[in-house]
Structures are given as C-alpha cells and as structure tokens.
Amino acid sequence: MNTDVAIPFLDLVTPHVELEEELTALFRRVLHTxxxxxxxxxxxFEAAFAEFCDVRHSIAVNSGTDALRFAIMASGVQAGDVVLTVPHTFIATTEAISQARAIPEFVDVDEQTYNMSTVMLQRYLEKKCVRDKAGKLVSLRSGRPVTAIVPVHLYGQVADMDRILELAEEYGLIVIEDACQAHGAEYFSKKHNRWFKAGSMGKAAAFSFYPGKNLGACGEAGAITTNDAAMAEKTKMLRDHGQSRKYYHAIEGYNGRLDALQAGILHVKLGHLKAWNEARRERAAEYNRLLSKCDAVSFPWEPNWSRGVYHLYVIRTNDREGLMQHLKEAGIGTGIHYPVPLHLQRAYVSLNYSAGDFPVTESAAAEIVSLPMYPQLTREQQEKVAAEVIAFATSRTEESPAGAESLISVGRSAS
Structure with missing residues (x-):
C-alpha cells in the first residue's frame, strides 16, 4: 500500500474507516465472549461464504496458502505426484503444491487472459506425458504420475474452466481452483448453459483473504470451498491437528485454524462484497474508456464467458520502469504482479527450467504494470491516472514514432 502518494496503488484505510463502528462492535463482542x-x-462465516460461492461447504483456515495446501492433500494427490499449474502467479500457488509433497510442473499462460492456456495444457498432456503399464499418466520431465491441475484465476479473471475440466476428465485428473484473487468472479459454462461462481467448479478451491484481496481480513485468513462432503471433512481435520473430535486424532494434521475475530470481520465485509466487485467492474470500464483516447493503448480482454472482478487492473509497456517512474513523479502508486516467473525463481532451480521455456509468461512478466484499482477510487483519480499514462505514451511516441504501436498495450486485443 502506497501511503505517501496522492493516488495510492491500494487504499485499505477508507473501507475500514467506513465500517469502523461495525468492526469495533464486533471486536468488543469477541472480547466479552x-x-x-x-x-x-x-x-x-463459513455458511455465508459457501452460499456466496454457490457451494455446499466452506472451510475457514488461516491463510490462502493453507487453503490450497489442504485442498491438494485432501483431494487424493499423493507425495511425489505432479500437479500442473502456471508459472505466472504468486509463489503461494507452488508453495502449496510443494508443501503437500507434490511436484509442480508448469503450463504457459494465454496471451489474452494471463490464465492457463488450454492449448498449452492439451499440448503438455499429449506431448509431455505417457501412459505407464498400469495406464497412469506420467510426466516425461520427472517420470512421476500426473494427478492434478491447479488453474489460477489471476487478477480476478476466471480461467477457461469448461476446457480445463474436459481435459481433466479425459486424462483422469483432479482440478483444484486457485481462486485467491477471484472472490465473486463468474464463468459461463457452455456445457451447462449457465453461470458458475469461481470456486464452485473444481473438486475444491482455495481462497485467500489477505487484507488487499477483494474480500480481505484484518490479518491472514483463507478458505476452502467444495461440494464434496468427504473433502470438507478431511480439510477440517487437516486444519485442526487431525482431530475428528477433541483429542481424537484420526490423522496427523496442522494448526491451520482461522481466528474467530477474522471470521467475524470477513462476515461483515462479505455483505458489501457484491457492491465492491461491481464498483471494481465500473472502475475497469472507466479506465477502458479513458485509455481508449490513446492510440497506443488497447483494453484488457474480458472473454464473453467471464465476469471478472478486477482484483488488479494490469497494463503492459515495453518501458515499465519509465512508466512507473513517470507515474511516481505524478503522485500515482503502481505495482508489478509478478516480475519474475516462478520457473525462473531461485527457489525452483531444482525443477530445471530455463529462460525461454514459457515465452508468454516471460514476455508478460517483463512488461506488466498494475494501476490503482479499488472500489473507493474516484473518477477524478482515474482521470489523473489515465492522463498520465497517455502523457507518458505521447512523450515516448514523439521521441520514437516507430515504436508508438508497441509502446503500451493493455492486455491483448481479442482479434
């Protein structure tokens, strides 16, 4: 959060001040009970969040990382199994896989949505895997069984779940959604001819309630959603030292419980989430309108099968440092999500990936910039942000007219 700029990248103060009386009363209730x-x-809160996500079960835990880790462990993924995900995400996605004693392997992202490319997923399954004598799918890279897919609904945009689930069914794989940035986002399934909430389509899903999320706690928090009763029971035991009831431990578990205070705070905020998400969509539409005045800018691409909730509003430029410095000097905060792809992180040297392995991810990681995006962002603030982006683009175009077309792009056009 930038508190030293006129237009912060993220404002976590205003919404809490607006809810101060309700949150203070909640804290007093916790103290007195x-x-x-x-x-x-x-x-x-679990019941309310399950209803919000259109699922049967919601299990509150102490972080989004634990939510994904417990979901993977409870789904049937075994130690040494390969779990497929994307290299363009926060490390918590792969931490959860590794900490469940599985092996992350990567599939590149789509050029337009930044979510898992279903074309590359199909190519991986067809070209980089074989069936062993028992008929199990095995990775040619690691020689280990491939058992699950973790698509990430990045920036609040839902991945193409129809195709992912279709491929998962064809190859016998488990799908666990990383919905940590997609609270309330929706996906239109042509197969079922209706809209689904993020977190309701896979065997299970993980949500993070880190303070900066669309639904954020005043500390760490997370939740697992599922329609599978056995999954729900297993994750409840995993979060609470493996207890089936007090002092009776069916398995060895973890201390992953959610504080009651954070649950209460989240329940209060959940009542405002639909309006906050709609405000984010309105802010995104306003950015699109304002930035349309710049020939060097195209809009973020929202497919007709997705209703994104714009956890982030991400643009691209081939001079990221220049743009960010320009905006900083104008009193505008920005962010980068994420500058180094996971396959190139030092933490994953042992996976033996190299630069060039995932070109779409690597290109995006070098160019992306997140602009201020939150429900309380005013039209005047947005006009200032857009004007400065356009001013930067214009100045660079005047310096180098030949590079004008590629100077800045917002996502990729749907052409």
Missing amino acids: AGFIGGPMVEN
Whole structure:
C-alpha cells in the first residue's frame, strides 16, 4: 500500500474507516465472549461464504496458502505426484503444491487472459506425458504420475474452466481452483448453459483473504470451498491437528485454524462484497474508456464467458520502469504482479527450467504494470491516472514514432 502518494496503488484505510463502528462492535463482542478460536463466528462465516460461492461447504483456515495446501492433500494427490499449474502467479500457488509433497510442473499462460492456456495444457498432456503399464499418466520431465491441475484465476479473471475440466476428465485428473484473487468472479459454462461462481467448479478451491484481496481480513485468513462432503471433512481435520473430535486424532494434521475475530470481520465485509466487485467492474470500464483516447493503448480482454472482478487492473509497456517512474513523479502508486516467473525463481532451480521455456509468461512478466484499482477510487483519480499514462505514451511516441504501436498495450486485443 502506497501511503505517501496522492493516488495510492491500494487504499485499505477508507473501507475500514467506513465500517469502523461495525468492526469495533464486533471486536468488543469477541472480547466479552472470549470466543477467539472456532465457534459461531467461524461457522456463520463459513455458511455465508459457501452460499456466496454457490457451494455446499466452506472451510475457514488461516491463510490462502493453507487453503490450497489442504485442498491438494485432501483431494487424493499423493507425495511425489505432479500437479500442473502456471508459472505466472504468486509463489503461494507452488508453495502449496510443494508443501503437500507434490511436484509442480508448469503450463504457459494465454496471451489474452494471463490464465492457463488450454492449448498449452492439451499440448503438455499429449506431448509431455505417457501412459505407464498400469495406464497412469506420467510426466516425461520427472517420470512421476500426473494427478492434478491447479488453474489460477489471476487478477480476478476466471480461467477457461469448461476446457480445463474436459481435459481433466479425459486424462483422469483432479482440478483444484486457485481462486485467491477471484472472490465473486463468474464463468459461463457452455456445457451447462449457465453461470458458475469461481470456486464452485473444481473438486475444491482455495481462497485467500489477505487484507488487499477483494474480500480481505484484518490479518491472514483463507478458505476452502467444495461440494464434496468427504473433502470438507478431511480439510477440517487437516486444519485442526487431525482431530475428528477433541483429542481424537484420526490423522496427523496442522494448526491451520482461522481466528474467530477474522471470521467475524470477513462476515461483515462479505455483505458489501457484491457492491465492491461491481464498483471494481465500473472502475475497469472507466479506465477502458479513458485509455481508449490513446492510440497506443488497447483494453484488457474480458472473454464473453467471464465476469471478472478486477482484483488488479494490469497494463503492459515495453518501458515499465519509465512508466512507473513517470507515474511516481505524478503522485500515482503502481505495482508489478509478478516480475519474475516462478520457473525462473531461485527457489525452483531444482525443477530445471530455463529462460525461454514459457515465452508468454516471460514476455508478460517483463512488461506488466498494475494501476490503482479499488472500489473507493474516484473518477477524478482515474482521470489523473489515465492522463498520465497517455502523457507518458505521447512523450515516448514523439521521441520514437516507430515504436508508438508497441509502446503500451493493455492486455491483448481479442482479434
């Protein structure tokens, strides 16, 4: 969060001040009941969030990372299995896979949505895997069984779930959604001819309630969603030391419980999430309108099968440092999500990937810039941001007219 600029990248103060009385009353209630761990506040939030996501079960945990880790562990993925995901995401995605003792392998992202490319997923399954004598799908890279896919609904945009689920069914794979940036996002399934909420389509899904998320706690928090009762029970045990009931441990688990105070805060905020998401969509549409005045800018691409919730509004430029410095000097905060692809991180040297392995991800990682995006962003602020982006593009075009067309692009056009 930028607090030293006129237009911060993220404003976490205003929404909490707006809800101050309600949140303060909640804190007093926790103090007076000493209900710090578990209990009605957690259960009530779980029920409300399950209803919001159109699922049968929601299991509150202490972080989005734990949510994904427990979901993977409870889904049937075994130690040493390969789990497919994307290299263009926060490291928590792959941490959860590794900490579940599985092996992450990558599929490149789509040029337009930045989510998992279904073309590359199909190519991986067809060209980089074989069937062993028992008929199990095995990765040629690691020689290990491939058992699951973790598509990431990045920036609040839902991945192409129809095709991902179709391929998963064809190859016998589990699908676990990383919905940590997609609270309330929706996907239109042509197969079922209806809209689905993010987090309701895979065997399970993981959500993060880190403070900067569309639905954020005042600390760490997360949740698993699922329609599978057995999955729900297993994740409940995993979060609470493997207990089936107090002091009876069916398995060895973890301390991954959500504080009651955070659950209460999330329940209060959940009542505002639909309006906040709609405000984000309105802010995105306004950015699109304002930036349309610049010939060097194209809009973020939102497919007709997705209703994104714009956790982030990401543009691209071949002079990222120049643009960010220009905006900083104009009092505008920015962010980069994410500058180094996971396959090139030092933490994953052992996976033996190299530069050039995932060209779409690498190109995006070198050019992306996140502009201020939050429900309380005003039209005047947006006009200022857009004007400065256009001013930067114009100045660069005047310096180098030949590079005008590629100077800045917002996502990729749908042509």
